[in-house]
Amino acid sequence: MKAAVLHDYDPSLKRDTWVRYEDVAEPKIEKPNEVIVRIGGAGVCRTDLHIVEGLWRERVNVKLPYIMGHENAGWVEEVGKGVESVKKGDPVICHPLITRGLSLEARRGNDMHDPDSMFPGINCNGGYAELLKTVERALIKLPTTLAPKDVAPHADAGITAYHAARKAAANLRPGDYCAVIGVGGLGHIGIQVLAALCAAEIIAIDRSELALGLARECGAHHVVKADGNEVEAVKAITKGLGAHAVIDFVGEAGTPAKGWEMTRNAGTYYVVGYGGKIEIPTMDFIVSEKSIVGNLVGNYSDLVELMELAHRGRVKLATQPYKLSDANTALHDLHHGRVKGRAVLIP
Ligand code: ZN
Numbered sequence: 001m002k003a004a005v006l007h008d009y010d011p012s013l014k015r016d017t018w019v020r021y022e023d024v025a026e027p028k029i030e031k032p033n034e035v036i037v038r039i040g041g042a043g044v045c046r047t048d049l050h051i052v053e054g055l056w057r058e059r060v061n062v063k064l065p066y067i068m069g070h071e072n073a074g075w076v077e078e079v080g081k082g083v084e085s086v087k088k089g090d091p092v093i094c095h096p097l098i099t100r101g102l103s104l105e106a107r108r109g110n111d112m113h114d115p116d117s118m119f120p121g122i123n124c125n126g127g128y129a130e131l132l133k134t135v136e137r138a139l140i141k142l143p144t145t146l147a148p149k150d151v152a153p154h155a156d157a158g159i160t161a162y163h164a165a166r167k168a169a170a171n172l173r174p175g176d177y178c179a180v181i182g183v184g185g186l187g188h189i190g191i192q193v194l195a196a197l198c199a200a201e202i203i204a205i206d207r208s209e210l211a212l213g214l215a216r217e218c219g220a221h222h223v224v225k226a227d228g229n230e231v232e233a234v235k236a237i238t239k240g241l242g243a244h245a246v247i248d249f250v251g252e253a254g255t256p257a258k259g260w261e262m263t264r265n266a267g268t269y270y271v272v273g274y275g276g277k278i279e280i281p282t283m284d285f286i287v288s289e290k291s292i293v294g295n296l297v298g299n300y301s302d303l304v305e306l307m308e309l310a311h312r313g314r315v316k317l318a319t320q321p322y323k324l325s326d327a328n329t330a331l332h333d334l335h336h337g338r339v340k341g342r343a344v345l346i347p
Contacts, residue, residue, distance in 0.1 A: 001026045002347065003129035004327035007065045009054035013335060018052045019068070019128065021325045027125065027133035032082030035136055037094060040148025041321075042127035043071025044330045044343035045156055046185075051122070052331070060123040069128035069345070070096045070121030071155040073148035076139070083136045091142040093307065094127075095300050096120070096156050098135050112296045127152075128327055130347045140304055143311050153185070153317060153342040154306055156297060161189035161249070162306040163298030164270045168245040169197035171268065177238045179203040180220070181259055182249035182273060183211040185342050188218050189315060190247055190272075193306070195219030196314040200244070203237055205230050234262040243267060252276035263290050270295055319344045 004019040027036055048068045050056060073093040076086045086092060098118040099106050106114040120126040120134060142148065151158075172178055178198075180191055183206040194202050195218070203222040204215030212223040224233040234243060242264035248255050251273030260280060263269045268291045271278070278292065309315040318341025322330040330343040 001130040003067050005065045019327050029080045032080040033135045034080040036078040037074045037132045038077040039127050040074035041152035041344040042069040043153030062123050067125040067129050068121050069126035071153045072127035073152040092139040094134050095138040101137050109299050111299050145311050157185045158189050159298035159303045161186040162193050163302045164247050164272045164295040165190045165193035172198045172200035174199035176200040177243040178245040179243040180247050181205045181255050183215040187249040191218040192315045231258050231261045249273045
């Protein structure tokens, strides 16, 4: 089969070519619970650029060459002997993790914290290819309203935004305020999820006017330009008290301090984006009774619920298609901010 294969890291991200479009061996069913999916679309994520840079090298033990791509959807191609819930030809989206489901964490629904899991596209071969191997447990059948290439990025970008927004929405009452920092690939989904799940007033914060326009289309009630005075702006909207929930899709470049600051007492600051640091005096914690909650991708049930919202048209995803053979162009376009919405590779 054809695949876009990573052979070398490029720490400075300067090279023209990061992956090689070439013939590789097809994945083979080895265990009864395995499924081969014919890829209909594979989302291109900023994490893929971090992989090319070599940032993930020490976190995960992967040997090059290998195939990136952790946002995958397509059609079932072949199933192992024990697979009963899907058959050849079924359209599916892949939860990004491969788990057996036998750990206590997995049984409690915390797929992300299953100690026996694998993550295709991160620590084993992913979906920048014609075929991907995963397991029955990772698959969600798609309704006829959703084409694999149109929803593939939900397998990571969407599920991550949903996971955080769902947690926030569970604690937000009508009249409460929720601030969303960063209206990019994840943030614009987070706003739509909040609008669908709760009746809080949504305040979107971003540096770009374009992003703030998108935020309004997605259901934000207030928009705040991140010009250095965003904490004051949020305080002004919230009668001086701050937002009950703040979801930070940036997590660096000063947003953690500001996100904490614009959270009201007894409220919660949800961290999704990463790269920065949180430094808060312990006394501030006890006086304010604020909480900080981390968010990592999402559970299988999160992706099921998100597909329900997508099916009903409550969450829309902007995608930009590329041929799999143009993977380098897609990666470079992402790197240079030329992708509107999410790039999707189509074999
Ligand atoms: Zn991703």
